[in-house]
Structure formats: C-alpha cells, structure tokens
Amino acid sequence: SHPKVAEAAVIGIPDEITGQAIAAFVTVRSGFVADDALAQELRAHVAKAIGPIARPKVLRFTAELPKTRSGKIMRRLLRDVAEGRVTGDTTTLTDPNVLAEIRSQYEATEG
Numbered sequence: 001s002h003p004k005v006a007e008a009a010v011i012g013i014p015d016e017i018t019g020q021a022i023a024a025f026v027t028v029r030s031g032f033v034a035d036d037a038l039a040q041e042l043r044a045h046v047a048k049a050i051g052p053i054a055r056p057k058v059l060r061f062t063a064e065l066p067k068t069r070s071g072k073i074m075r076r077l078l079r080d081v082a083e084g085r086v087t088g089d090t091t092t093l094t095d096p097n098v099l100a101e102i103r104s105q106y107e108a109t110e111g
Contacts, residue, residue, distance in 0.1 A: 002045050004032040009065050009073045013058065013082045021057035023082050025102065027065060034061035058082070060106055066099045068092045081106050 006027045015021035026042065028034045039059045047055040066074045069092060080087045081103045090096050 002042060004029055004038060005042070006030075007065060007073075009075055009078055010056065011075050011079045011082060013079070015057065022054065023058035023060070023078075024056040025060050025062050025065060025078055027062060060102075060109065062098075062102050062105060064095070064098045064101075066090075066102065067094050069094050078102070 006029045008024055008026045010022055010024045012020045013023045024042075024046075026034070028038065032038065039061070042059060043055050066077045068074060074093065077087055077090065077093075077099055079085075081099070087099060087103070090099060093099065
C-alpha cells in the first residue's frame with residue numbers, strides 16, 4: 001500500500017520482450033495530484049516493496065475503477081481496454097461510464 005493511493009488494480013498485458021508485463025490502474029487519494037512524478041514514485045515504491053520485477057510497465061491514473069454492484073474490481077474489463085479489445089459484458093457494473101472514461105484516457109495516452 002502507499003499513502004497517496006486510494007485503490008489500484010493490476011493486470012497482465014502482452015509484452016514483446018518478456019511475454020507479459022504489468023499494467024496498473026490507480027485511483028489517487030483526495031488531496032494528491034496524479035502526475036508523472038507520482039507515477040515514478042509509485043513505480044519505485046513497488047520495486048522496493050515487492051521487487052524490480054513487479055514494477056508496472058504501464059501506470060494509468062483514473063478517477064474510479066470499474067466495479068460490480070458488490071464492489072469487486074472488474075479486471076477483465078481493464079484487460080479489454082489495455083489490449084484494445086471490444087469490451088465484454090458490462091451489465092454488472094455499478095457505473096458503465098467509468099469504463100468509457102478509462103478507455104478514453106487510456107487511448108489518449110497510448111496514441
């Protein structure tokens with residue numbers, strides 16, 4: 001855990017060199033700024049706490065994470081976004097707009 005992070009979800013994404021890399025979607029606690037400096041701080045924190053192999057290759061900040069009505073984070077949908085796939089079933093999401101916003105932000109930073 002990190003004092004500036006409210007919650008995070010981590011997924012595996014395809015990587016040409018290693019086969020699979022780590023992508024993290026992070027929601028920042030109120031009062032903190034989601035910027036490049038924080039992204040570097042979080043990558044360093046993960047490398048120190050878990051090990052360099054766990055350092056996320058991709059780190060994206062988002063206002064919210066896609067969750068089911070029971071509060072579970074839908075990592076499958078985050079993988080769909082990260083891999084540019086059509087999103088699967090979203091009927092169990094509490095707020096489908098969250099996923100659309102994440103996709104928009106992800107595509108803007110990738111392109």
